[in-house]
Amino acid sequence: MESTIEEIRRTVGEEKVLCGVSGGVDSAVLAKLIHKAVGSQLRCVFVDHGLLRKNEPDYISGRLAQSLGFEVEVHDFSETFLSKLDGIVDPEEKRRIIGEQFIRSFESAVQSGADFRFLGQGTLYPDIIESGGVRGTADVIKSHHNVGGLPDDMEFELLEPLRELFKDEVRKVGKELGLPEDVLGRHPFPGPGLGVRIIGEITKERVKILQEADHIFIDALRKHGIYDKIWQAFAVLVPVKTVGVMGDERTYANLIALRAVTSVDGMTADWYRLPENVLSEVSNKIVNLVTGVNRVVYDVSSKPPSTIEWE
Amino acid sequence: MLHKQTVLIIDYGSQYTQLIARRIREQNVYSEILPHSAPSEEILQRNPKAVVLSGGPDSVYAEGAPVLDPLVMELGVPILGICYGFGLLMTHDGGVVMSNGQREYGFAELAVENGSRLLNGITEKSQVWMSHGDAVDMLPENWSVLARSGNGVLAAAERDGGVVLGTQFHPEVVHTVEGRELFPTFSLM
Numbered sequence: 012m013e014s015t016i017e018e019i020r021r022t023v024g025e026e027k028v029l030c031g032v033s034g035g036v037d038s039a040v041l042a043k044l045i046h047k048a049v050g051s052q053l054r055c056v057f058v059d060h061g062l063l064r065k066n067e068p069d070y071i072s073g074r075l076a077q078s079l080g081f082e083v084e085v086h087d088f089s090e091t092f093l094s095k096l097d098g099i100v101d102p103e104e105k106r107r108i109i110g111e112q113f114i115r116s117f118e119s120a121v122q123s124g125a126d127f128r129f130l131g132q133g134t135l136y137p138d139i140i141e142s143g144g145v146r147g148t149a150d151v152i153k154s155h156h157n158v159g160g161l162p163d164d165m166e167f168e169l170l171e172p173l174r175e176l177f178k179d180e181v182r183k184v185g186k187e188l189g190l191p192e193d194v195l196g197r198h199p200f201p202g203p204g205l206g207v208r209i210i211g212e213i214t215k216e217r218v219k220i221l222q223e224a225d226h227i228f229i230d231a232l233r234k235h236g237i238y239d240k241i242w243q244a245f246a247v248l249v250p251v252k253t254v255g256v257m258g259d260e261r262t263y264a265n266l267i268a269l270r271a272v273t274s275v276d277g278m279t280a281d282w283y284r285l286p287e288n289v290l291s292e293v294s295n296k297i298v299n300l301v302t303g304v305n306r307v308v309y310d311v312s313s314k315p316p317s318t319i320e321w322e
Numbered sequence: 323m324l325h326k327q328t329v330l331i332i333d334y335g336s337q338y339t340q341l342i343a344r345r346i347r348e349q350n351v352y353s354e355i356l357p358h359s360a361p362s363e364e365i366l367q368r369n370p371k372a373v374v375l376s377g378g379p380d381s382v383y384a385e386g387a388p389v390l391d392p393l394v395m396e397l398g399v400p401i402l403g404i405c406y407g408f409g410l411l412m413t414h415d416g417g418v419v420m421s422n423g424q425r426e427y428g429f430a431e432l433a434v435e436n437g438s439r440l441l442n443g444i445t446e447k448s449q450v451w452m453s454h455g456d457a458v459d460m461l462p463e464n465w466s467v468l469a470r471s472g473n474g475v476l477a478a479a480e481r482d483g484g485v486v487l488g489t490q491f492h493p494e495v496v497h498t499v500e501g502r503e504l505f506p507t508f509s510l511m
Contacts, residue, residue: 136340175340177344274496275496278337278338278341278495278496279451279492279495279496279497280497281428281429313427313428313429313451313497315427315428315451315453316428316453
């Protein structure tokens with residue numbers, strides 16, 4: 012780790028570094044690492060793309076900033092993202108738009124990107140592999156937010172000190188840097204956020220439905236003490252309308268899929284055997300509390316053949 | 323600088339190539355990854371003490387599919403072929419790989435039929451992780467079966483007492499619970 016910090020210092024010199032903080036483990040460790048290397052030459056910006064978990068901006072400006080020990084600016088770009096994504100259904104297209112808009116938002120958040128020579132990114136090894144490999148031999152499974160979708164005319168040089176690490180190794184680095192368990196123990200969250208957990212078109216209404224359902228699910232996992240046993244858990248909004256009957260009335264509403272997987276490095280994964288009572292409690296709460304949902308299913312696929320995320 | 327103890331990994335485009343490197347690194351053994359397109363001289367320069375052939379997205383018989391540099395088989399060092407790499411060993415030695423065979427993705431049970439020092443200590447019905455469309459249909463004469471999956475797919479085989487080993491499952495991934503244990507033996511061979 013000392014040699015990495017030394018290398019960041021050498022690469023950056025007297026230049027300024029801008030770092031995108033997402034709320035996830037990777038970018039928190041990245042920011043802490045860069046801050047340790049170059050201190051106040053680092054400026055941390057959080058772009059709210061409107062595709063976040065419920066209460067996420069509060070976590071960023073509260074608990075996360077407090078744990079990092081330095082300020083994280085929160086900039087709300089949710090309207091811009093949603094309008095750019097209007098009518099887009101193809102997952103690769105969504106990822107590309109979000110990735111590109113992300114950089115644009117950064118530039119706009121810092122007024123003049125020219126002052127910042129470097130952009131810190133928390134790219135990890137599996138991201139590169141899923142985007143087609145270091146040497147371009149591996150098949151592209153998904154272009155990753157951190158890797159694909161970067162516009163060609165980008166004004167920053169990328170600083171990616173975690174790019175040869177796997178997730179469990181990143182957590183170890185974070186621990187050495189003194190970040191607390193609750194920050195490091197958070198489940199991975201993809202850069203494009205709920206954008207790739209809403210199948211098909213992204214609308215404000217769908218984001219709201221998914222946020223509520225996801226919140227109920229994650230809350231229950233924490234309440235039952237199983238959050239930390241799971242690598243990643245989340246809800247997916249599947250806009251396949253199915254017929255239901257609620258209070259003698261026929262409904263024709265959305266499907267929510269729950270996914271919880273175990274993994275060590277994100278490369279392979281198996282579905283988590285959720286206790287029946289938790290499944291039943293979560294399903295019941297979601298259909299009762301979230302308007303627009305009348306059916307809940309649990310995803311029982313491993314990776315491979317499926318990926319962890321749905322898009 | 324020449325590392326006399328280098329394990330060379332030849333990458334055929336596997337999702338898990340870095341995991342292979344990581345598993346070898348965990349044995350405190352130095353490893354290097356070369357793309358399958360690397361010229362023979364580069365392989366010779368590494369003077370590897372063992373070679374791992376990775377998996378890959380292609381089918382060994384497909385047009386334009388990456389091929390095995392025959393030089394690798396002449397080095398006289400231990401070779402481990404994983405998934406596609408196993409298929410390459412088969413085509414080199416005269417075995418048959420089937421493209422329309424049984425597909426397996428994710429969990430499979432490993433049933434060890436014959437002991438081998440590389441599969442030492444694997445319990446009955448150990449969990450392994452698969453990701454293949456092709457499978458070995460016929461072993462060459464000088465090879466012997468070590469294990470099959472619960473679906474009857476040939477899961478591991480060796481020749482020359484384990485100096486050349488092929489696995490259909492992925493020993494490098496975490497979800498292959500006990501199969502990973504072949505790395506300590508292989509890396510130190």
